[in-house]
Amino acid sequence: MTGTIKSFLPQKQFGFILGDDGKDYFFHQSSLVSSGQTSQIMEGALVEFDPNVTSKGYKANKVTIKSKIDALRFVVPDSIMLSKTDTMPGWDVLEESNWIITASGSGNPDDTKGALKGLARSIGANSVIYMNYQKTTGSSGNYNFTVHNFTGRPALIGKRSLSGTYAISDFDDINATAEGYKKKCNDSYAKTKSNYTTRLLIALAVSAGVVFIAKEIGFAIAIVIMLIVSLVNRPVLDGEWLRKG
Numbered sequence: 202m203t204g205t206i207k208s209f210l211p212q213k214q215f216g217f218i219l220g221d222d223g224k225d226y227f228f229h230q231s232s233l234v235s236s237g238q239t240s241q242i243m244e245g246a247l248v249e250f251d252p253n254v255t256s257k258g259y260k261a262n263k264v265t266i267k268s269k270i271d272a273l274r275f276v277v278p279d280s281i282m283l284s285k286t287d288t289m290p291g292w293d294v295l296e297e298s299n300w301i302i303t304a305s306g307s308g309n310p311d312d313t314k315g316a317l318k319g320l321a322r323s324i325g326a327n328s329v330i331y332m333n334y335q336k337t338t339g340s341s342g343n344y345n346f347t348v349h350n351f352t353g354r355p356a357l358i359g360k361r362s363l364s365g366t367y368a369i370s371d372f373d374d375i376n377a378t379a380e381g382y383k384k385k386c387n388d389s390y391a392k393t394k395s396n397y398t399t400r401l402l403i404a405l406a407v408s409a410g411v412v413f414i415a416k417e418i419g420f421a422i423a424i425v426i427m428l429i430v431s432l433v434n435r436p437v438l439d440g441e442w443l444r445k446g
Contacts, residue, residue, distance in 0.1 A: 274365030325373030326355030
């Protein structure tokens with residue numbers, strides 16, 4: 202009998218074939234006649250198989266993939282997906298990055314989780330695996346509040362499909378993107394810090410001159426000068442949400 206692969210779960214190595222008779226047939230990866238066709242298992246692929254009836258339903262044996270598959274194509278999720286484990290049910294993990302991202306917020310935890318997705322998207326990932334949630338306490342004066350912290354590892358997932366529009370070469374390199382972003386942040390911080398230090402030294406020299414000339418009044422003016430200069434464009438290290446791990 203012939204049919205098409207309707208679905209396949211890579212982690213479980215099984216799926217279903219829609220037979221030409223309209224019935225769904227369970228099949229396992231080990232049911233392939235040739236193990237060399239394992240990488241060609243994808244939704245929409247035309248197959249030939251021996252139909253069987255078991256106590257649990259219909260099953261396909263001796264499966265042969267008949268579709269001509271020149272290169273692997275993938276479909277990707279429409280939105281960023283999250284998983285607490287190293288897998289994503291129903292999807293292949295194509296790239297697991299060596300970076301950790303963190304999102305924290307004191308509002309709705311779902312908003313913070315949404316922020317985590319946004320951070321993953323910014324470095325080319327379409328999922329976050331090993332997601333972990335931790336609740337901490339923040340304070341402002343005498344007021345304490347709950348802080349929601351989500352961490353995880355950005356990853357790239359996809360599903361093999363004849364109708365897929367993506368090849369492996371179409372995907373961004375998450376690690377390279379993250380590395381470039383982190384370097385840009387560090388370079389910007391180093392430059393800002395250097396300029397800030399230079400301004401402080403100039404302000405200190407000016408303040409010393411003012412004190413020498415104007416004595417007591419000059420001392421007050423010097424304090425104001427140093428205070429203003431120290432508060433303007435203070436160096437801030439961006440990208441703390443992204444770290445190697």
